[in-house]
Amino acid sequence: MSTSVFQARLAVALFAASATTLLTAQGTQDAAPVGQPARCGTPNTFQGGSFLDNPDCDFYQTNPSQTYAPTSVQRIPVVVHVIQNSSGTGNLGNALVQSQITVLNEDFRAMSGTAGANGVDSQIEFFLATTDPNGQPTTGIVHYTNNTWFTDAGGYYNSIAWNPQRYLNIYTNNAGGGGVLGYVPAIPQSGNIAGTAADRVVILYSAFGRPGLGGSPYNLGRTCTHEVGHYLGLFHTFDSGCGSSSACYTSGDRICDTNPESQPRYGCPTTATSCGSLDPVRNYMDYTNDSCMTGFSAEQVRRMRCTLVSYRPNLAQPAGPIASATSRSGAGNLNSAFFATAPRLGMQASMNVVTFNTPYSLAMVLGYTGAASQPFNGYTVLIDTLSAPVLQMPLMASATVVSWTYAVPNDPALGGLQIKSQGLMLGQTFALTNAMDLVLGN
């Protein structure tokens, strides 16, 4: 979409009831974890090849070019789907969910003073989504009670995934019940999974967050750090065994600055060797205890940054303006009749008017750059979604909230744009509602 929808002349945002946009889930990946009996169920043997292959970070090789050095912060919106059974097993509190996001940021940002401080800063950050796929405010945490889904069966993601191209979907359940702490069905370089409904990270509920409910040694949130590493294209440090020391970008884990390793390591065997050098037991992509792990390597970071660009181009957002919708009192005589969601670039947002218990039967929303007080003179268009702008004032039923949903262009140039808006209600006379100050943000 172009910026023309924000043209600077009078217009009226049509206020009409609109159908909620439903996410159409797609994808056919099997929910069953494959392979490992413990720590991680991500398959070690992938079916290589993807329609989005970038030879700098595809299934077969890595080129840790300077192009992928972390020079800007990229922020990934996360939705955590907490699945419990009817007995309540698997229920996780919001604070525990937030603690996992905190661990991800400590580890991926190698934040000083944390257990991840010794790693390399990827400048990749994570945040619980603040806007859902329909543009509505959200905590980024959704709870479900379903005995089948709790066992990681039933293809739950086909029903509940949020657009996997735009959100990192994390699910907590019993991860299949086979002792696996977590998995991704495949790295994005494999199986054309990126962006499908099956594209996800699954974490055993008792190994999620800090402190995880299952206790030591997997209770510091590193299972999720490890699985998100896969989600961003990393292999295990031991995948393909020792590989070739002279071709470490095309064998082993396709990374040269992690020592080669013939097998996964458990516990924290810091003097273990297997391929003529110390095993990388402190790397997040091994199988060691949570407390043993301390970081990603520089080349792993570059492979993840390359993966973001090449396989998940619509996922991360640059750090930028924070979307906001602030009600301004005193701007109209119908306080709180009008409310709006915070408009985020590339997402749906909505404006809503309450008509219940008012003498008004018609409503619209005006947007402009000036202060809200005189809505018919000298304003700036807020949203013009019609090819031929027409003032429409649909008759609205009483006893309802009427919602108008609009698409915000995914144009970084619009970031930070401030818009003032106000509802207008019409009946035998007209009245202004309260005003909303909106900021387009990430």
Ligand SMILES: [Zn+2]
């Ligand atoms: Zn793994």
